[in-house]
Amino acid sequence: MRDGIRETYTVNEEDVGERLDKWLTEQMQDNDWDLSRSTVQTWLKSSIVTRIPTGKIKASDQIEVNQQYVVDLPAEEPVTIVGDDLPLDIVYEDEDVVVVNKPRGLVVHPAPGHLRGTLVNALVARGIILSSLGGEMRPGVVHRIDKDTSGLVMLAKTDRAYYSLTAQLQAHTVERQYTAIVHGRMTHQNGTIEMPIARDPQDRQRMAAIAGGKQAVTHFQVIERFDRYTLVRCRLETGRTHQIRVHFAAIDHPLAGDPVYGRRHTLQIAGQALHAQTLGFEHPSTGEWRVFSSELPEDMAGLLTGLQAGRIR
Numbered sequence: 001m002r003d004g005i006r007e008t009y010t011v012n013e014e015d016v017g018e019r020l021d022k023w024l025t026e027q028m029q030d031n032d033w034d035l036s037r038s039t040v041q042t043w044l045k046s047s048i049v050t051r052i053p054t055g056k057i058k059a060s061d062q063i064e065v066n067q068q069y070v071v072d073l074p075a076e077e078p079v080t081i082v083g084d085d086l087p088l089d090i091v092y093e094d095e096d097v098v099v100v101n102k103p104r105g106l107v108v109h110p111a112p113g114h115l116r117g118t119l120v121n122a123l124v125a126r127g128i129i130l131s132s133l134g135g136e137m138r139p140g141v142v143h144r145i146d147k148d149t150s151g152l153v154m155l156a157k158t159d160r161a162y163y164s165l166t167a168q169l170q171a172h173t174v175e176r177q178y179t180a181i182v183h184g185r186m187t188h189q190n191g192t193i194e195m196p197i198a199r200d201p202q203d204r205q206r207m208a209a210i211a212g213g214k215q216a217v218t219h220f221q222v223i224e225r226f227d228r229y230t231l232v233r234c235r236l237e238t239g240r241t242h243q244i245r246v247h248f249a250a251i252d253h254p255l256a257g258d259p260v261y262g263r264r265h266t267l268q269i270a271g272q273a274l275h276a277q278t279l280g281f282e283h284p285s286t287g288e289w290r291v292f293s294s295e296l297p298e299d300m301a302g303l304l305t306g307l308q309a310g311r312i313r
Helices: 020-030 037-044 119-125 159-170 243-250 298-309
Strands: 005-010 049-052 068-073 089-093 097-102 150-156 175-183 190-194 197-200 203-209 217-225 229-236 274-282 289-293
Touching: 005 020, 020 037, 020 068, 020 197, 037 049, 089 289, 097 119, 119 150, 150 159, 159 274, 175 243, 175 298, 190 243, 197 243, 203 243, 217 243, 229 243, 229 298
Parallel strands: 150 274
Antiparallel strands: 005 068, 049 068, 089 097, 097 150, 175 229, 175 274, 190 217, 197 203, 217 229, 274 289
């Protein structure tokens, strides 16, 4: 069990009607909790889990949109995130938000067993104060990208910004475009992959495109084709864990370098060839639409140059 953690989970419109215990278990597993549904049911009977707005709760409750559930595990000592002086590319910062171009290999936030060396630790070292919403180990974190995915991620510095950005994510109005190199020569110029995603029942560390999962929609456009690979641009409509990786693997075009869903013989890159290249959102204070972009990292750019020159096949 992980002690000394306070995390908040908000019900999206697409989850309305699910049983509370099932929904909360899935939400927590998606945020790296290794727990069972029976554990969550026990917590629901105690003060460990509370609801906003307040009221009696039970495992069989059907959840309603915008309800918030707080998981509060007390500790003898409060959790403190230690600052780590790490190289960090801050693309934008003001009093409300900070946008970071995360390098491949960097975890977004601390977790039990990995308390140091994350993006949040690096921001703390710079004196950047993040919203306390999201949890003690995920302050200001409104969305994540995988450790071995590079690119743009936004964090909230104020509670107002946190509520605004999470609401935009839930409404699917945040612009999130990724560039990826996938196996195979794709025949369609563009298309949409719409397959529900859930935890793989055979391996809880993996996700899978299976019936009964949560709705997941990925739009794609082919940028360039090579002999055995394709460069694609992806736009997320939803934001499920490992969504792009799972969707392209499901249509037999797994991401190059993907150690979980990919192929044994692949391009030489430390992780999946996936970069969060464009991020757009409505500014929480001004209402202005802001869009940020970043160049491909050196490893992906090098692979692309090799493919274009025919040195890599």
